[in-house]
Amino acid sequence: MKRTLAVIFAGLLSATPLAAQSVDDFPSKPMTYIIPFNAGGExxxxxxxxxxEWEAVTGQQVVIQYQPGAGGAQAWSQLNSLPGDGYTIMGINMPxxxxxxxxxxxxxxxxxxxxxxYFHYTPNAIFVTKDSEFKTLADLVDYAKANPGLVTFAGSGSNSANNLAAVQFNELADINTTYVPFSGTGPSITAILGGQTTAGFNYATSGVSQGDAMRMLAVASDExxxxxxxxxTFxxxxxxIVGGAYRGVAVPSLTPEPIRQKISDIVTEINHRPDFIEKMESAGFVLTDIGYxxxxxxxxxxxxxxxxGAKALGIIK
Known part of the structure; x- marks a missing residue:
């Protein structure tokens, strides 16, 4: 038994420099980046x-995969079953x-x-199609007051930032509208453009990606x-009403602390690259730098x- 423990202890000691070296060299192969929503969203x-920018910073490519369902919950519920070696990361959203x-x-x-x-923030906004009868937010509010429950808002999932904003808007405007959740921003925008809903409570970035196809009536930012x-602004x-969604990167729970920090540092470095900044700000994103x-x-x-906010949604009392 003593010999066995000695061998194990020696093995652990000899493994320490290798572990440190692996962190220094991370990543040494392509990574998988899982997005828990459909393609086309923020x-x-x-x-x-x-x-x-990933390859320029790390020397390795990152491959994006999609795992939509239940407003992101399907993927997040499976995150910790994935390998904790740092080579699989996942998009994560609050709230x-x-x-x-x-x-x-x-x-x-x-x-x-x-x-x-968490590397960026996107404020909520109300959208209608370019041909909508609602030219201003006041037009939409007046119609909603005259027609309780008939105004429908497409949004990115139940219990999301969009959902919370819709509830807040109902309360503050003293109106009754119906929120219709979709499995991500992409499908919710499709619903707006297809006339399936009256309007959308989406993120401001959708105004860039859709060009002149939609009209933004108000945005939930301070300025x-x-x-x-x-x-x-609202x-x-x-x-x-000021709010929206924070988006970032998460890892499986078994990922070692040094690898967690290394991935965070990579994301932060990308966040400071001029080309990335220009793309994000031009698309309506607000950059943040909330590291590990x-x-x-x-x-x-x-x-x-x-x-x-959950109390406003009726999730808890």
């Missing part, structure tokens, strides 16, 4: 922008990953997830966005904020 667009578990049927808990970097200088129009070392405090603050 998670996909921002990941594609990252993909163009989805706080609100969904509070609803009780997500298949995962917020604390089960391991985000390593007007540079990409949309003519679009008023605050300007008398509604105290800041993650605990950031997530704790968002849980407190979104738990209050």
């Amino acid at each position: 998670s996909d667009i921002s990941a594609r922008f990252q993909q163009a 989805h990953t706080v609100l969904q578990p509070l609803a009780g049927s997500a298949g995962y808990k917020t604390e089960d997830l391991t985000p390593v970097n 007007r966005l540079p990409a949309f200088p003519d679009v008023p 605050k300007e129009l008398g509604y105290d 070392d800041k993650m605990d405090d950031f997530v704790a603050a968002r849980i407190k904020e979104y738990t209050a």
